[in-house]
Amino acid sequence: MSEKIKVGFLLLGGCAGCEMAVVDLSEKLVDALAHLEVVFWAPTVADVKYHDLEAMDDGYIDVAFIDGMIRLDEHIHMAKVMRKKAKTLIAFGVCAALGGTAGMGSLHTKEELFSKAFKNTPTTDNPDNIYPSPHCLVDGKYDLTLPTYEDKVRTLNQIVDVDYYIGGCPPHHSHVEIAIGALVSNQLPPKGSWITNGKAVCDVCKRNPTRNGNGGRIMVDKVLRMVDGVPDENVCLLQQGYLCFGPITQGDCGGSCLNVNIPCRGCGGPIPGNEDYGAQALTSIASILGSEDATASLMEKYPNLAKFFYRYALPSGTLPRKM
Amino acid sequence: MSFSPNIVGFACQWCTYAGADLAGNLRCKYPPTVKLIKVPCSGRVKPEYVLQALAQGADGVLVGGCHFGDCHYKDGNYKTKHRMDLLTKLIADMGFDPRRLRLEWISGAEGQKFAKVITEFTEELIALGPNPLKKEEELINE
Numbered sequence: 001m002s003e004k005i006k007v008g009f010l011l012l013g014g015c016a017g018c019e020m021a022v023v024d025l026s027e028k029l030v031d032a033l034a035h036l037e038v039v040f041w042a043p044t045v046a047d048v049k050y051h052d053l054e055a056m057d058d059g060y061i062d063v064a065f066i067d068g069m070i071r072l073d074e075h076i077h078m079a080k081v082m083r084k085k086a087k088t089l090i091a092f093g094v095c096a097a098l099g100g101t102a103g104m105g106s107l108h109t110k111e112e113l114f115s116k117a118f119k120n121t122p123t124t125d126n127p128d129n130i131y132p133s134p135h136c137l138v139d140g141k142y143d144l145t146l147p148t149y150e151d152k153v154r155t156l157n158q159i160v161d162v163d164y165y166i167g168g169c170p171p172h173h174s175h176v177e178i179a180i181g182a183l184v185s186n187q188l189p190p191k192g193s194w195i196t197n198g199k200a201v202c203d204v205c206k207r208n209p210t211r212n213g214n215g216g217r218i219m220v221d222k223v224l225r226m227v228d229g230v231p232d233e234n235v236c237l238l239q240q241g242y243l244c245f246g247p248i249t250q251g252d253c254g255g256s257c258l259n260v261n262i263p264c265r266g267c268g269g270p271i272p273g274n275e276d277y278g279a280q281a282l283t284s285i286a287s288i289l290g291s292e293d294a295t296a297s298l299m300e301k302y303p304n305l306a307k308f309f310y311r312y313a314l315p316s317g318t319l320p321r322k323m
Numbered sequence: 324m325s326f327s328p329n330i331v332g333f334a335c336q337w338c339t340y341a342g343a344d345l346a347g348n349l350r351c352k353y354p355p356t357v358k359l360i361k362v363p364c365s366g367r368v369k370p371e372y373v374l375q376a377l378a379q380g381a382d383g384v385l386v387g388g389c390h391f392g393d394c395h396y397k398d399g400n401y402k403t404k405h406r407m408d409l410l411t412k413l414i415a416d417m418g419f420d421p422r423r424l425r426l427e428w429i430s431g432a433e434g435q436k437f438a439k440v441i442t443e444f445t446e447e448l449i450a451l452g453p454n455p456l457k458k459e460e461e462l463i464n465e
């Protein structure tokens with residue numbers, strides 16, 4: 001057998017859920033490991049340190065997966081190191097690809113975020129208002145440092161060149177399996193592409209009205225949120241007034257959310273040909289609003305449209321942060 | 324010294340664009356602040372265009388279409404209305420003054436109205452000041 005493909009995993013500003021999706025491959029991961037050699041997996045799985053990656057020869061890793069967005073100077077540094085060490089770099093999961101839910105942090109100032117996280121949550125007890133700071137001297141002799149916090153969230157490709165994108169929060173393990181299969185069999189698409197089946201969520205959704213002969217587009221007069229009722233499980237959510245982003249989202253998840261009766265919020269990333277996810281989401285949703293009352297009810301139900309339309313994609317948008 | 328706003332205008336070819344032509348023929352006076360882009364219908368204006376104009380430093384964006392009932396594609400301008408209402412709220416959530424986006428129905432016979440809209444919009448933008456992004460850029464360049 002030919003030499004194994006050397007792979008590396010690096011978690012930046014994410015939750016490691018994307019890496020859980022790799023672990024979720026279970027026996028299939030064991031099979032894949034016949035063809036893959038994991039040479040780096042930090043900081044989550046392997047007992048390796050950042051300096052081990054820095055010490056590798058440039059181009060030593062064949063394929064690197066980076067999950068998580070970029071918010072710290074440490075993220076920027078490590079993304080650049082990984083880029084040098086890897087022949088092929090994959091933005092793995094929607095955080096790395098588009099900024100992810102954490103990208104909504106760019107709608108707030110650092111002060112707002114820090115006071116929420118370290119002071120004002122009901123479970124926080126911080127009478128001395130101690131906030132993390134990049135430098136800290138402990139006992140007068142230990143000079144400790146923490147990474148510094150950048151003024152906004154960035155996507156991976158705003159820092160380094162990215163060869164492939166994989167959507168999902170996290171990517172569905174069946175999709176990870178397909179991606180790893182493509183990697184092992186050397187059947188990756190042209191560089192710069194998303195690794196995707198190319199279908200929208202609607203295309204794989206069992207409620208799709210065109211397939212069910214259930215009528216076409218129905219204009220709605222009233223917008224509903226999930227707290228307003230329980231949607232009919234067999235009818236397209238848009239037809240019922242529940243706002244679903246299935247039409248504009250890549251369906252590599254197999255319509256996971258629709259299978260459990262909740263609307264798609266776009267973690268799969270934009271279907272091809274769309275450069276600004278949130279703007280496209282706005283256009284798509286506006287096209288089913290049947291009256292000005294419907295528009296008004298949408299704005300009343302969703303008080304922050306930036307957070308609604310750009311749930312997973314704000315840092316990749318035309319306006320990537322709040323002014 | 325004095326601030327002259329930069330307005331990007333998307334004008335439907337059947338009405339607002341013709342209205343702008345008529346304003347010229349009638350020799351209406353209005354400030355030279357608008358750069359008009361002809362579009363087939365106001366419904367052709369994607370939210371991306373407005374966001375891009377703002378991202379590239381436009382102080383205001385005008386979207387001009389036919390009056391309700393007059394759209395050559397029947398309901399293009401109704402779609403525009405829903406989209407622009409949401410977009411106005413979206414840009415406010417992104418930290419822009421929502422008055423930087425203006426939607427107007429101006430027919431081909433309303434040259435005077437076109438001139439009036441540009442004059443008013445210009446005054447409003449002078450009061451609002453430059454696009455906040457431009458200020459940030461200037462600060463960085465200084």
Ligand code: SF4
Nearest residue numbers: 014015017093095169
């Ligand atoms: S994409 Fe989702 S699962 Fe992956 S790191 Fe980001 S938040 Fe976690």
Ligand code: SF4
Nearest residue numbers: 202205236237244246
């Ligand atoms: S809009 Fe949502 S519910 Fe309707 S077909 Fe598409 S994915 Fe399914």
Ligand code: SF4
Nearest residue numbers: 253257264265267268
């Ligand atoms: S249905 Fe949409 S939000 Fe849900 S997992 Fe699939 S792409 Fe993500």
Ligand code: FES
Nearest residue numbers: 335364388389395
């Ligand atoms: S043709 Fe003028 S708005 Fe549609």
